[in-house]
Amino acid sequence: MPIDRRTLLTVSAAAAAASLLPKSATAQESAAAGFTQPPLPYAQDALAPTISAKTVGLHYGKHHASYFTALNKLAPGTPFEGVSLEEAITKAKADGNQAIFDNAGQAWNHVFYWNQFEGGPAAPEGAFLEAVTRDFGGVDEMKAAMVAEAGKVFGTGWVWLVEGDGKLEILGLQDAGNPIAEGKKPLAGIDVWEHAYYLDYENRRPDHVKAVLDSLVNWRFVGEQMSA
Numbered sequence: 570m571p572i573d574r575r576t577l578l579t580v581s582a583a584a585a586a587a588s589l590l591p592k593s594a595t596a597q598e599s600a601a602a603g604f605t606q607p608p609l610p611y612a613q614d615a616l617a618p619t620i621s622a623k624t625v626g627l628h629y630g631k632h633h634a635s636y637f638t639a640l641n642k643l644a645p646g647t648p649f650e651g652v653s654l655e656e657a658i659t660k661a662k663a664d665g666n667q668a669i670f671d672n673a674g675q676a677w678n679h680v681f682y683w684n685q686f687e688g689g690p691a692a693p694e695g696a697f698l699e700a701v702t703r704d705f706g707g708v709d710e711m712k713a714a715m716v717a718e719a720g721k722v723f724g725t726g727w728v729w730l731v732e733g734d735g736k737l738e739i740l741g742l743q744d745a746g747n748p749i750a751e752g753k754k755p756l757a758g759i760d761v762w763e764h765a766y767y768l769d770y771e772n773r774r775p776d777h778v779k780a781v782l783d784s785l786v787n788w789r790f791v792g793e794q795m796s797a
């Protein structure tokens with residue numbers, strides 16, 4: 570059935586009127602300048618069975634998305650409007666703006682988290698493998714140290730493999746903690762908030778972290794994050 574002319578005119582008139590409203594224009598401008606969650610770089614079930622499609626769906630679609638939603642409420646009209654996530658993290662830390670720090674940190678952390686699994690698993694190689702051997706004794710030792718650190722993060726947080734002062738280190742950081750804010754270069758980051766593993770591993774955080782390190786991380790990507 571063809572759309573009748575009256576309906577078409579009504580819809581067009583409403584659209585035209587909406588576009589003239591200052592409120593609508595402001596919303597469009599802030600959306601254009603806002604923080605945007607990048608797409609998940611693979612299908613929702615790509616990390617299964619280590620991380621189920623259900624966990625990825627909730628983690629990416631609800632938890633990760635919520636940090637962008639919060640940032641886009643907090644930033645407009647402040648010096649955080651239009652900056653990169655990295656700039657927001659360092660500036661929020663310097664200014665003591667905890668709400669921006671938490672949401673920008675979590676927004677950035679999860680982008681990095683999803684990206685490190687793309688194309689994985691792949692074994693460490695080249696200069697990165699040499700650095701791992703030099704600083705931890707070997708790949709298994711490095712992974713064991715990350716699992717041990719994951720057990721020490723009380724409550725919510727992250728375990729990071731970082732490069733700092735010319736060597737590789739493991740950092741356990743609380744909540745939205747981020748290596749950039751600590752002056753270190755992030756190479757790999759494992760989310761140890763319960764939302765990352767509880768549906769699949771219940772309270773067994775170390776088992777989850779070990780499985781992720783062994784069967785999901787693209788260690789070639791991790792090596793590429795190292796400075797030349």
Ligand code: MN
Nearest residue numbers: 632760762765
């Ligand atoms: Mn998370």
